[in-house]
Amino acid sequence: MKVTLRWYGSENDNISLNQIKQIPGVTGVVGTILDIPVGEVWELNRILRLKKEVESYGLKLEVIESVNVHEDIKLGLTTRDKYIENYKETLKNLSTLGIKVVCYNFMPVFDWFRTDLSKELPDGSTVFSYKEEIFEKIDKDNIFKEMLEKFDGFNMPGWEEERLNKIKGLYTEYKNVNEEKLWENLEYFLKEIIPVAEELDTKMAIHPDDPPWSIFGLPRIIKSKKDLERLISLVDSKYNGIVLCSGSLGANRDNNIPELIRYFGKKGRIHFAHVRNIKFHKGRNFDESSHKTEDGSLDMYEIMKAYYDIGFDGYIRPDHGRMIWGEKTKPGYGLYDRALGVAYLNGLWGAINKEGKEKSKCIQI
Ligand code: DNO
Secondary structure, eight states: OEEEEEEOOTTTOSSOHHHHHTSTTOOEEEEOOOSSOTTSOOOHHHHHHHHHHHHTTTOEEEEEEOOOOOHHHHHTOTTHHHHHHHHHHHHHHHHHTTOOEEEEEOOSSOOSOOSEEEEEOTTSOEEEEEOHHHHHTOOGGGHHHHHHHHTTTOOOTTOOGGGGGGHHHHHHHGGGOOHHHHHHHHHHHHHHHHHHHHHHTOEEEEEOOSSSSOOTTOOOOOOSHHHHHHHHHHSOSTTEEEEEEHHHHHTSTTOOHHHHHHHHHHTTOEEEEEEOOEEEOSTTOEEEOOSSGGGSSSOHHHHHHHHHHTTOOSEEEEOOOOBOTTOOSSTTOOSHHHHHHHHHHHHHHHHHHHHHHHHHHHHHO
16 A cells, blocks of 8 residues: 555645654555635646655655546536536646546535544544534534634635535535436536546546435435446446545444455456444444544554455545644644554554564465
């Protein structure tokens, strides 16, 4: 596996590349450019600037998270073709500069969603959490305003301000898009994009819906094994793959993460792994937790073992971290807890690896 950390660029992140390169085992960053409006072409110069900066610290830039998909594509409007052409252009530019994996999602209007971004745990750390009772009281027309307040001045991926003023209109437009229609629109997009990705040797990886259920009456379609199976069959190409995000899919207790890793890993469709833990509470409620197994509800050993067993050689990153030690940065994307996360995941991997070697020695004897 290739261990990476997400980084938002010097304009948007107060964590430095120098700090990142000091985390044991991290060899690359997952790049994000937040200031290009969704749907516009990512120009070569802009990507090159990011690449040079990352490489000047001896780190690699081979994964982008995300190149977001314009709403017109998800809505299936006639204007989508223009945005699809732009997307292809962006893929070409990214590939020219050595990007191997592009992460995207197909969630209408909202990307990831939580009801609290700084719930305090007994040890004083704060985490993202989702509570149904709070969710039900949310004023969905003013959700962007509420979320932006929670972001505490930091701009967050998936919550571009440009959509803020269009929110009511978007709900109306999605009235004509049910899950089947959204599948059709995804298929249309992939049939255009995947042949280009194949030519460029760029792997496309869809991020699952987070949380994996419909919110505010909007359709959501990447929530389960069945959905992922349907996704990979829309265009049968290894370039049409997935981000196996343990925390997103894992929020539905019916999704067995190690089993999903083994199943889609063996098919060669996992191009990017997001690994984090969550703690289940009543019903659908959950908190994000530290990466450690005992702090949450997912068995991180089993998750890493599944990656090990499939011989995973793709990109992996720790996912959201808690806010600890007084750190002030983008919620979920602090340095300290993600660095602890990397160390823990590397520890598990190292132990599994050593055990595997010991076992194979025994077999040879
Ligand atoms: C949130 C992230 C998401 C993710 C996108 C990928 O923290 O996991 O914003 O990057 O859904 O397209």
